[in-house]
Amino acid sequence: MKGTVTWKILKSHLVSGTLIPGNEIEIKIDQTLTQDATGTMVYLQFEAMGVSQPKTRVSVSYVDHNMLQDDFKNPDDHVYLQTVAQKYGIWFSKAGNGICHQVHLERFGVPGQTLLGSDSHTPTGGGLGMIAIGAGGLEVASAMAGEPYAFSCPAVVLVKLKGRLRPWVSAKDIILELLRRLTVKGGIGKVFEFGGEGIKTLSVYERASITNMGTELGATTSIFPSDEITRKFLKAWGREKAWREILPDKNAEYEDVIEIDLSELEPLIALPHSPDNVKPVKEVEGTKVDQVAIGSCTNSSYRDLMLVAKVLKGKRVHPDVSLGINGGSRAVMKMLAKKGYLADIIAAGARILENACGPCIGMGFAPPSGGVSLRTFNRNFEGRSGTKDAKVYLCSPEVAVAAAIYGVITDPRKLGKYPVIEMPEKFEPDDALLIPPLPPRKREKIEIIRGPNIKPLFEMEPLPSSLRGKVLLKVGDNITTDHILPAGAKVLPLRSNIPAISEFTFSRVDENFASRAKEWKGGFVVGGVNYGQGSSREHAAIAPRFLGVKGIIAISYARIHRANLINFGIIPFIFRNPEDYKKIEMGDELEIENVKDSLLKGGDIEVKNKTKGFSFNVWTDLSDREKELIIKGSKLNYIKEKYKKGG
DSSP states (O other): OTTSHHHHHHHHHEEESOSSTTSEEEEOOOEEEEEHHHHHHHHHHHHHHTOSSOOSSEEEEEOOSOOOOSSSHHHHHHHHHHHHHHHHTOEEEOTTSBOHHHHHHHHTOOTTOEEEESSTTGGGGGGGTOEEEEOOHHHHHHHHTTOOEEEEOOEEEEEEEESOOOTTOOHHHHHHHHHHHHOTTTTBTEEEEEESGGGGGOOHHHHHHHHHHGGGGTBSEEEOOBOHHHHHHHHHTTOGGGOOOBOOOTTOOOSEEEEEEGGGOOOEEEOTTOTTOEEEGGGSTTOBOSEEEEETTTSOSHHHHHHHHHHHTTOOOOTTOEEEEEOSBHHHHHHHHHTTHHHHHHHTTOEEOOSSSGGGGTSSOOOOTTOEEEESSSOOOTTTTSOTTOEEEEOOHHHHHHHHHHSBOOOGGGGOSOOOOOOOSSOOOOOTTEEOOOOHHHHTTOOOOOOTTOOOOOOOOOOOSOEEEEEEEEOOTTOBHHHHSOOSTTTGGGTTOHHHHGGGTTTTTOTTHHHHHHHTTOEEEEOOTTBTBSOOOTHHHHHHHHTTEEEEEESOBOHHHHHHHHHTTOEEEEESSGGGGGGOOTTOEEEETTHHHHHHHOSOEEEEETTTTEEEEEEOOOOHHHHHHHHHTSHHHHHHHHHHTTO
């Protein structure tokens, strides 16, 4: 990885370890971001650490997920988040200001800096030349407390772009093409670094759409160089002083090179229910569409919405289609309104939703039963939209707006001449809903307000000498965090109430899981390949821990969820022989003797299946640091102990 953009930034932030793929490294974190679905827990954890203020350069708390206010829960969380931000000197982006990733790109992103966010799509910042990584909330709270971020050093893969996109083919099609080639597991342990002459044809917004969805490849992050295009973007937002050039060396070393000729790409679409189920649009043309949603952190920029407005001008949304638009930032929506483009969108028959994540996480604008919904979003997992039997497709704004007009999936090249999209030389920032940190002397008077739904964290006991329990559930491959702990309007408001939210653990897989876990006094979960893919929600680890889950035994794990399990004291065991997965059933009683000693020793660990009368071996790939967190019961226990000792 020597000489790559990734290497240069990691090297300048390296705290410990060596930059060799697979080695555990620790890096200094410059910036953090949280959103309200994860943020309340982050700040409860940060408070528990006993630190007086963040030790980062910039920390921002966004409200963009739990926007539906049908009772007190979400508004109470927002009040807590605002008052805790004022108390500790944190930027606060109020509800309505925009989606965290786009606002951060526009107002805070700095090339060459590191960003850790409690949202899996934090790599959006890679479009600006940042090492931007999504992580569990406890990792973000720890970074705010001054702790370095530890992770496995990734290998760097060059995605070499050449040529230029043809009309009606977009940046979204570039990342869909990568997903088609590599699948949702193809980026595990990797950073995708984009280069080649083709990157000069892509704006920062287009680059950010690509790095945003690199998350769906399972990648640690994705990144573009910081070049003249980056400088122009920052200048347009009045932040040119933040720019610095960061280019790869001519002899930069990459683990692999993937070439994409942009001129050969065509409009693509991901079919239900996975982002890698990608086909050319022409293969599914004519499919009736019930709903179209344009926006989310992937495709809600000025460039995307300008395109939609120009295509819709003078046209009408098909009478059988409901079209929803959610903008990425208040500033962009205000500019579109001033120039008349928002009026064109409204006149065509679109619904203007809040500047928020909204439909992407099942927070409103759900499809009808069995309905087909085309979305410019990044995930189409079953049930994520809020309607379990909906058929959700992922596509570019070009494909989405064509479907909105024709009422069926349509190759957008049939729309005729591609509209000219001119990016403004100067954007108009509007920070009316962005509250800066208070000076230290004013923070002392701030009282943190906690509503009745905000509950303190439960105590997490250290690792016992042995583990024994029944298999509470056995699941297959590619189980997502949406399967483990769903999002949506019913569940998300409970993010600050672990006892309440734990009742929904695995509810989309087995509605009796929570009651069984309590009846059986905890136990184990058995999984297949890529267990825990998807979002960064640490609640998918906290809730099982609250219910007494002692360990997960799987064939392999997604990066963020594996880290979250460790942070909350759940051991991510790995089958030594994947064939043993087939021999275990729900209800089997398992026992692991001397688990603490076995972890410290390393190597194979024997698991006795007391029900079936046989044993099998598992192992862990835990570092010494991770073993210490497991033994202490959680990373929070570790940090609290460290700061009590003056660390």
